[in-house]
Structures are given as structure tokens and as C-alpha cells.
Amino acid sequence: MTTRRLLTLVGLALGPVLVLAVFFVLPVSAMIGRGFDEGPRAVLEVLGRPRTRRVVWFTVWSAGAATLVSVALGMPAAHVLHRLDVPGRSVVRSVLVVPFVLPTVVVGVAFRLLVRGTPLDGSALAIVAGLVFFNVAVVIRVVGAAWESLDARPGEAAAALGASPAQVFRTVTWPALRPAVVSAASVVFLFCATSYGVVLTLGGLRYSSVETEIYLLTTQLLDLQAAAALSIVQLLAITALIVVVGRLRRSPDPTTARRPNRARRPGRGDLPQVVATVVALALVVTPLLTLLAGSLREDGTWTLANYRRLRTVGDGNALLVPVTDALVTSLRTAVDATWMSLLLGGLIAVVVSRRSLSRAERGLRSTLDAFFMLPLGVSAVTLGFGFLLTLDTSSRLLVPIAQALVALPLVVRTLVPVLSGVDDRQRQAAASLGAGPLRTCATVDLPVVRRPLLVAAGFAFAVSLGEFGATSFLVRDEHPTLPVVIFQLIGRPGSENFGMALAASVVLAAATALVVLVVDRLGVRSLGAF
Amino acid sequence: MLRLTDVSVSYDGVPAVRDASLELPDGQVLAVLGPSGCGKSTLLRAVAGLEPLVAGAIAWDGADLSRVPTHKRGFALMFQDGQLFNHLTVARNIGYALRLRRASGIVDRVGELLALVGLEGYADRLPATLSGGERQRVALARCLAVRPRLLLLDEPLSALDTGLRQRLASDLREILTAEGITALMVTHDHEEAFTVADRLAVMRAGEIVQQGGIDEVWRAPADAETALFLGYARVLDGPVRLAVRRSAFRVDPEGSLRGTVLEARVTPEQVRVVVDVEDVGEVDAVAPLGQHPAAGQHVRLSLDSTRTAVVGG
Structure with missing residues (x-):
């Protein structure tokens, strides 16, 4: 048997x-x-180059910044779209998932068009904005899914014991939500750090991430040795990150009850979160509309x-x-x-x-x-x-x-x-x-x-x-x-x-x-x- | 004192509670008794401030509560399954409301409460390691920590098995009286209501059909359905409608009623029979052990009027 x-x-x-x-x-x-053809020294030599260090540093900080902004925008939007009864929320939810699978090249082109002629053109800020555009959807989805099915009763029990809404969030909701947020943030960081099309189309010659650097070394500079060395570093870093993400994903408290909730009508206290949702929506919709409008115009007509x-x-x-x-x-x-x-x-x-x-x-x-x-x-x-x-x-x-x-x-x-x-x-x-x-x-x-x-x-x-x-x-x-x-x-x-x-x-x-x-x-x- | 005046609550336009009026004097325990889905939990949530009212008013000591948010009402709500905070230890769960209020002497008060609910030595346990009964005891202690002016109990014992439920019900009664707590409890179990409460309100299909002291309601159920829900076995139609308990009729050679046994079953305490009584119809009756009336046999029955109630009287 x-x-x-x-x-x-x-x-x-x-x-x-x-x-x-x-x-x-x-x-x-x-x-x-x-990568190891000429021994591990060659790998170390590539890693010692100032350009490599710059590339790695840019990858880390741009991904970190994009992750922070994505979480900051995505958390309130997740609350509004998954817990509140706001008009048109299913449409907004659908619109906000689109970027996640939008071709990176398209996003790059759209943002390039958006910032063309402004000081932002070719800047790191444009790259971070492009990365946020992609990943805010991930935060909304992951955190929203956890938030939507989060049992409201412990929060109600706390409120009945005298906890104000802010205290309920800090002492009950946040501990239950934290695994989802951390997991979303690490996935977003992973996506940002390995983002390729956005950086390639927006970064121009000034900014390069590990990912685009591998491409440039292979196809433009024909330095396969260096490309392989960078790939190995990336492989190790990503694998480590995935192990961490896997650990975090396993940690959600299995005793946290999941059950469907009725959406609540928004009150005056929800205003900041609604504003954040609108900002997220604008960030997603503006580049797409600019792209559409740009494609339909030539010589001002x-x-x-x-x-x-x-x-x-x-x-x-x-x-x-x-x-x-x-x-x-x-x-x-x-x-x-x-x-x-x-x-x-x-x-x-x-x-x-x-x-x-x-x-x-x-x-x-x-x-x-x-x-x-x-x-x-x-x-x-x-x-x-x-x-x-x-x-x-x-x-x-x-x-x-x-x-x-x-x-x-x-x-x-x-x-x-x-x-x-x-x-x-x-x-x-x-x-x-x-x-x-x-x-x-x-x-x-x-x-x-x-x-x-x-x-x-x-x-x-x-x-x-x-x-x-x-x-x-x-x-x-x-x-x-x-x-x-x-x-x-x-x-x-x-x-x-x-x-x-x-x-x-x-x-x-x-x-x-x-x-x-x-x-x-x-x-x-x-x-x-x- | 809690007063509800014509309270109505709806979910998406569907009324869940209609025109409910209740009064609960200080220091008393009121049980709202009704079948599941009758709107009793919704009523409780409305009192807690978790459901908006469509109409009516809820007042405490004469002050309207409609604009007071849940956390400022000074009540405490205990759920069917306790809803302990799983990431906090037993002691931290119990001390939760005290910490919110930055009270002093938290450790002593928590120890006192643990003793009150019979859980000394459980302070550092996590909720996941507790049994169902222990969890409910912790939930009760957590609610009592800041001496709420009103304790709301949502089916506090329903998730437990029968033996434990009976024991915990009398413990609950003892603790509530000892602490002088005013409490509103909803339940679908009349035994539980009788054990814990002083007053009873019977709710059906969103409306309160009867309320009063336990024995008032018990002695005069408002209608047949209420009588059956209160544990009466049958309601007999006649010049007056009579609710009878299973043991109201006894097999008695001297009895004045005649009938034919339809069915007989031996239980450890007595023999339970169903008898077709002339001019009355089918009734339940009991016979002492040792007698064993067989189906088809003619018997005489006597009626113990203390085990009956006039419906609508």
C-alpha cells in the first residue's frame, strides 16, 4: 500500500x-x-568594482523605498476597499490589480511619457514611482484579503472593554494583520529588487539595477564573466529572501479566526484612508491615461x-x-x-x-x-x-x-x-x-x-x-x-x-x-x- | 438602569429587531431567550453600540446612548466563544481593559479575578492551551476587570458540552450575584436562563413577545410557542389552553382520566408513556419504575396541576 x-x-x-x-x-x-571559470577571485573582482557597488546599492535602496511607499499607500487602500462599503469598490479593486500583470515595458513607456520634459525625466524618483505603480496592487491584495476575512469580534470585544478605535487597531487588529503586511512587504521588495523592464526603460544610462546590469554586461559589453558573477550574487540574495518570506508566511497565527464580514459604511474618521486610496488610484490611472492619450496624438492633433x-x-x-x-x-x-x-x-x-x-x-x-x-x-x-x-x-x-x-x-x-x-x-x-x-x-x-x-x-x-x-x-x-x-x-x-x-x-x-x-x-x- | 424603548435594527433593510422595549434594574440579570436567528444577538450588539438603530432609543440611567461609541459606554461584552486575544497571555487578556485605563495595581486585580473564576495559576498560559470552559472563565474575568456598569453576555455557555454548561451556569450566577453585576444575557437554552437570570424576556422573529420575572413568565407563557420554547412538552387545547410538562400526567389507578397507552419507554428514572386520553387527545405521562404499561393497555391518569401553566393567562 x-x-x-x-x-x-x-x-x-x-x-x-x-x-x-x-x-x-x-x-x-x-x-x-x-562565473567560477577563472576561480572565485574573478567573482570577487567583479564585486569589488565601484560600478557594481553602485548598482547593488541602487537596487537595494530603490526597492526599499518603493516597498515603503507601496505599503504606506496600500494599507489604507486595503482597509477602504476590503472593509468599507464605498461606492464602486469592486470596480476600483479590479482597476488596481491591472498593473500587477501589465508588461513592464509598457509601464516604463507610460512613465517615460508622463515625466518627459520634466526634471523627473530619467530620475530615480520616476523609477521608484514606476515600481510603486506595480506593487501597490500586491499590498492591497495580500493585506486586503487578510483584513477582509479578519474576525471583527475580538476588536468588538476590545471596544466594549473601552478601547478607542486607535487602541483597537494597535492592540488587536495590527497583531493579527502583521504577518500579512510583512509577507506582502517582503514579496514587494523581492519584485522591486528584481524589476527589469521598468528600470531598463526609465533608468537610461544613469541608473542600473543588478538585473539590468546583467543584461547590459551580456548583450552590450559582452562581459559574460561579470554577468555570471552578478547572477550568482542575485541568486543567493533572492534565495535568502525567499526563505525569509516562506518563514514569515508560515507564521500567521493559525488560531486567528477567519470569517466573512459585512462591509461597514465609511465614517468621518475614515477620511485619511479614503484620501490614500484616491492617491493610489490616481497613481495607477494617470500613467495609463497619459499613455492612451499620447498614442492618439501627433503634432498636436x-x-x-x-x-x-x-x-x-x-x-x-x-x-x-x-x-x-x-x-x-x-x-x-x-x-x-x-x-x-x-x-x-x-x-x-x-x-x-x-x-x-x-x-x-x-x-x-x-x-x-x-x-x-x-x-x-x-x-x-x-x-x-x-x-x-x-x-x-x-x-x-x-x-x-x-x-x-x-x-x-x-x-x-x-x-x-x-x-x-x-x-x-x-x-x-x-x-x-x-x-x-x-x-x-x-x-x-x-x-x-x-x-x-x-x-x-x-x-x-x-x-x-x-x-x-x-x-x-x-x-x-x-x-x-x-x-x-x-x-x-x-x-x-x-x-x-x-x-x-x-x-x-x-x-x-x-x-x-x-x-x-x-x-x-x-x-x-x-x-x-x- | 438600562432602558430600551421601541428599538429597531435592520441589516440591509431587512428588519432583525422590531420595536423591542426592555427594562433592566441595577444589580439584576436579564436573560433574553429565543431560538437562533430571532434577533437576540443583534439586540445585544445594538446595546453594545455595535449595530446602529433604525428607530427607538437605548438609555442608561436616563441618558441616551445613541451618540456614545462602543468604547465609551462602560459596558463589557462577552462572546459565545470568548474571543480572547490569542497573542496575549491569560493575565494580559484579563488586564487588557485595566492597561487601557492605565490603572494601578493591575497584577493584584488580575490575581483577584483569576481566583474569582477559579483559575489560580493560569496567569502565564496562552489562550490556545485552554479548554473551552477555561476560555469562557478567562473571558468573564476580562469583562469583570474594570467593573462594567453593564455586562453583556452573548450565549456565554452555548459552545460548551452539557455537563460543563450546567456547572458553569451556576458558577456564573454565583459570580454575578457576588459582584453585584447588572447583566444582559442572550441564550437559546431555557435551563441556562433559569439558572443564571432573575428576569426573562422571550424573543421570537425579531420581537419581544413576553417579559417579566422568571416565575411570572414560567407560570403564564404568553402563547403556545413560548410555552413550548420554555420547555413545556405539549399545549392542550380546550376551554383554556394548558401547557403541560412531560411529568404533569401520572399513571394512577385512582386517576380520573381514562386513556389507551400508545407507546412506552423505560428510562433510568421512570417509565415514559404516550397515552391517548378520551376527550383530550395524545398526552405524555410518566409511570413509576416497576409498572410497565404496554401499548394498547387501558390506564387511568391523574393530573398534577403544579406542573401545568395556563397559556395566555
């Missing part, structure tokens, strides 16, 4: 393990090997010219293929990446979420669990770089595979909580009524997991559409994806090319936003699962 269970487990896990071995372990270890030009290769043959071709490539790639990450993520989720019966099984399962979490520790750029070193980059499948790996953690994190949330006694009840394993799965698991599967598919699709980090290394010149084309366009001179970049950004943003909004309507808590 136990042997059979173990064999089934190994059988299910075999596929994902092999895929990860070839497409993850191999490239990453090759990269590490390259309203026109669709920029959109018409999407069928061309741009001013002065800026591109090798028309933008529309790139869009088709993007969609095709996204379809492939979606089924790949769903298949892989689905298998992993099943393997990881089942309850273990024996000690050997538990050991094997937790080892697999840790192994499957590895991709989370590697940034997209590092992954792309590793692919470049080890795999045959002329294969068209490489881009969707890399994108599938980038989307994998999101897929797994969406499915695992749902699957492990199914009470095992439900399965036992089905089995005792005479249902076989497959039938049990169909009656108990499938109905629960159908919507989350759709949601995971939507997220994978959106992530793949906007993926730029790994893709920028792997894409072949004659088959670029839309984000790559946009990046090429903004690098070329000429206002027509910039206009085309704006129009292409709007198309890409609309496509991903559409997918995300549909997915969000399905109402599965998935961002909160991070």
Missing part, C-alpha cells in the same frame, strides 16, 4: 522533475560554472496614425518585422507558454498538496516541494542568460518554455492552496460511497479547482504576453514578441517610432488587462497566495 503510494508519487513527480532539471538546473548551473503605422516596420526601418507580426508571435507564444505552465504547475500542485501518510512519503514530498520552488529564486534575466549559455537558442520553443517557467510559481501558488484546502474527509466520503480514485478526483477536486485553473491560465497568459526579461535574451531577431519590439522602438530616434511604441504599448496593455480583468471577475484569491 505505502509502496504503491510512493510509486504513484514518484510517477507524478517525474515529469516536472525532468523538465526542471533540463530547463532550470542545467542552465543555472552552467551559469554558476561560468488627435489621430489614429500611430495605430495605422503598426502595420509597418517603423521610421527608417527601425524594425525587422511589422508590429502586427510581433503581436501574432506574442499571442502564439503565450498560448504555448500557458499550456506548458498549466501542465507543469498542475502536476506539481497535485504532488505537493496531497496529505502524506507515512514518514518516507512526507520526506519525499517536502523535498519535491522545495525543489519545485527553486524557479521562484531565479530572476527572469538570469534564466534567460542561463538558457543562452546551455541551450540551442535557434529553437522556437525556447521562448515559451522560459516564459512558462517564469509563470510557474504563480500557477503553483494559485492551485496549491485550493487543492490543499479540500478536506481529505470529502475524498474519503466519496471513496466510502464506492468512488474510485479517478471518480473521487472528478467529484471532489475537479469542481473546486476548475475556476482556479482558469485563473491560473489567465495569469500565465498575461505574464507570458508581457514577459520581457528572459525573452529579451532568447528571442530571435526575425520573430520578436511585442514587448521586445516596443523596447526596440523607444531606443530608435524619431517621434514616429515613439508614437508607434505608444500605440503598441496600448495594444499590449489592453490585451493583458482584458485577460486579467476577466480572471479577476472569477473571484479567486490568487495574488494573495504569494
